Amino acid sequence: MSDVTATYRVPSGPDLHKKAEGIALGLTVGSWTNLPALEQSQLQQHKGEVVSVTDDGSQATLTIRYPAANFSPDIPAILTTVFGKLSLDGTIKLVDLSFSESLAQQFPGPTYGIDGIRKQLGVTDRPLVMSIFKGMIGKGIDEFESQLKAQARGGIDLVKDDEILFDNPLTPFEYRVTIGKRVLDQVERETGRRVLYAVNLSGRTYELRDKARRAAELGASALLFNVFAYGLDVLQALAEDPEIPLPIMAHPAVSGALTASPEYGIANQVLLGKLLRAAGADLVLFPSPYGNVALAQEETTAIASALTEQAPYRSAFPVPSAGIHPGLVPQLIADFGVHSVINAGGGIHGHPDGAAAGATAFRQAVDAVQNGLTLEDAAREQKELSAALNLWGVPQ
C-alpha cells in the first residue's frame, strides 16, 4: 500500500505508545476503538499506524505510517499530514520521512543530478569547484562581468549569484543571463572549459516559471533558487517544467528557521536532503561542518547521504558551503567524496592575487588530492596554491 512514514523525536516519558496512537489516529481517521465494525472496515485503508516507539531514557522516537489514500501526491499535502498540526504540538521534531515506492514515483527527483551536470561540464572524475559573486549589491553590470570573467578564467566549474542579489535595476536578471552567457561562451572558446552560471531566480511565485523559461531562451546555464523562501512544491514545478531545461541549485536560505533547533522543526537530512532531492534540486547547498556558520559533521553527512544514496531518484550534488578555503580540500574530499562541489566565496575572492588566482588555487588543491600529493608538496610548484596556503593554512 502506498504511504509515507514519518519518524519524530520527542522527549522521553511515559505513555509514548498512547501518544503515538493518538497521532496516528488524530492525523488520519480521528478515532477508532469506539467506531462500529462496519465503519472500521470502511476506514481501514485510511487509518494511520504506529510502526515503532523507542525510548532510550533521554529521548524517544515515534514512527508512524500514513496511508497515501489520505492525501494528494504533493509535498504541501504530505507536510500538512505528517507535520501540520503536529508541528504545533509541544516538543517534537520530524527527523525522518520515507515515501513508499509508488508514492516516490510521483516526484521527479533531479532532472540532471550529478551525472547530468558532469556531462554538461565534461568533468567526470573530480569534485567540482564553485565560486560565489562577492558584494554585488549596489554594483553595476560591468562589475558583474569582470567578476564572472575572473572566476571563470581561474578554473572554476560553476559560479553562483549571491542569494541576496535579487532582480534589480543595476544588474537586472535578464542582463545577468545574457552577459553571463557571453562571458562563459568566451571562456569556453579561450580555454575549452565549459562553466555554468547559476542566476538567482527571484520575484513573485507566479512569475517564476515564465522568468525561468525566458532565462533558458536567453541561454542561462543554471538557476539558483531560495526554495525555502517560496515552497518545496515551487521547486518541484520548476524542475518538472520541460521548458526550463536547466540544473537547479537549491539555497538553504531561511531553512535554519525550520532546522536549527534540536527539539523542534524538521531535521536537515529530511528538509535539505530527502525533500529537496525528491522535489528536483540538482545541487544542494548546506552549511559545511568547518566554518563559523557550521553544522555538525553528522548532520552534513546525513544530508549528503540523503542526496546521493538509494533509489529511485538521480543523485543531487552535495555542496557544503561557508568557511571553505583551499587548505580544506583534502578534508572536503575525505568527508564528501569526489561527487561533491567545493564552494567558496571569501576563499576565492580573498586570495592575495585576486579571484582568478583564488579559483586556480582550488583547482590545484583538487588536482593534488586526486594525484595523491599533499597540498604542501603541490604548492612547491604552484604559486596560487602556495599563496592560498600561506594565507589560510592547512588544518592539521
Place this chain on the structure above:
Amino acid sequence: MSDVTATYRVPSGPDLHKKAEGIALGLTVGSWTNLPALEQSQLQQHKGEVVSVTDDGSQATLTIRYPAANFSPDIPAILTTVFGKLSLDGTIKLVDLSFSESLAQQFPGPTYGIDGIRKQLGVTDRPLVMSIFKGMIGKGIDEFESQLKAQARGGIDLVKDDEILFDNPLTPFEYRVTIGKRVLDQVERETGRRVLYAVNLSGRTYELRDKARRAAELGASALLFNVFAYGLDVLQALAEDPEIPLPIMAHPAVSGALTASPEYGIANQVLLGKLLRAAGADLVLFPSPYGNVALAQEETTAIASALTEQAPYRSAFPVPSAGIHPGLVPQLIADFGVHSVINAGGGIHGHPDGAAAGATAFRQAVDAVQNGLTLEDAAREQKELSAALNLWGVPQ
C-alpha cells in the same frame, strides 16, 4: 527611505555591537570600512544599519534596518534578506519585522478583513462562531452534507474543512463547493442567516489559482489555505487575484516548525501576525492559550494585536483554536474581544445532543456574555448550553 527593520533575539554576550554590525553589512554591501570613499558614497543607500542593541544580561536583541533598494518588494526576497543565511547562523530568532510605509503599500493586506466578513454575514456586534468538520477522511459526500447541515442550522457563522482533508475521490473539491453552496443557500432560506464554508484549497502550487477561480465560479464562500505548506507569497497572489473574490482563512499547519523554539526560527507574532496580515489573510487560525496544543497567552495576544492594530491594512480576524468549548466563551471574549472568531471542533461535535446543539450552545454562550449574563444563569433557560456546561464545565 523605504526599508524593512528586523529585530533578532540572541544570547546575551560580549561583542554584540560587532555582531550586529557584521549582520548589517554582511547581508547588504558585504564590507565597509576598507572601501574607498567613492565606493562608500555609491553604496551608502544600500548599506544595512544597526538601529539598536540591547542586552539584559540573559538575552539580547539586535535591531537592524535593511534598505528596500536591496530587494524586490516581495516576501521571499525580504525573508531571504533578513533571515536567509542568518537563520543558519547559530542561536538566533527573528522576533519582530516592520515595513516602512512605502514598502508596506506593496502588500495587499486582507481583501475583506473583519469588516468585510461581518458585512457578508450581517453580524456586526459579536464574536463569530466557527466549526470544523469532524473525521471526514474516508467519508463520502453524504456525510459531508449532513455534517454541514447540522453545523450550519445550529447557528454557527462559518464552517471550515479539516486542514488534512485534501482533494480526494470521496469528497472532491468541486463537489464540496457545489454541495456546500446548496446547503448554505438552503439554510439561509430557512433561517435568514448567511453561513460561510471555507473549503480547503489544496494541490500543486501552480494549479491553485485556477482551482480557486473555479471555486468562486461554483459559488464557494471562503477558502481555507495551509499557507505554510506552500509559501506566504502564494497566499498573497491568491489574495490579490480579482477573480478569486473570497475571504481566505490561513491555517497554521507546519508553522510550528518555524515558531515553536524559543531560541530559533520566527516569532508567532511575525509569522502568524504581521506577515499573514500583510500577505492578505482575512482570518488567521492559531493555537489558543487554553487547549493541550496551547500557546502562551502573551504570544496569542501578540498575534491578535498584529492582526488588528495599526495601519495600513484592514484587520484580519484572530481565530484562537483548539481546546475550545462553550464554557470558555467568557474567557475568549475577555482575551480576544468581540472582533474575534470562536472556533471549535470537538466542542461542537462532542455535544451530547449532536453538532447542531453544540453550535447552538456556543451561540447561547456568546449571547449570554453580550447580554451581561453568567453562563450559569443563561443555562437555566437554555438546554443546549446547559448540557455543554455539564459536560465541559466553566473554568473558574
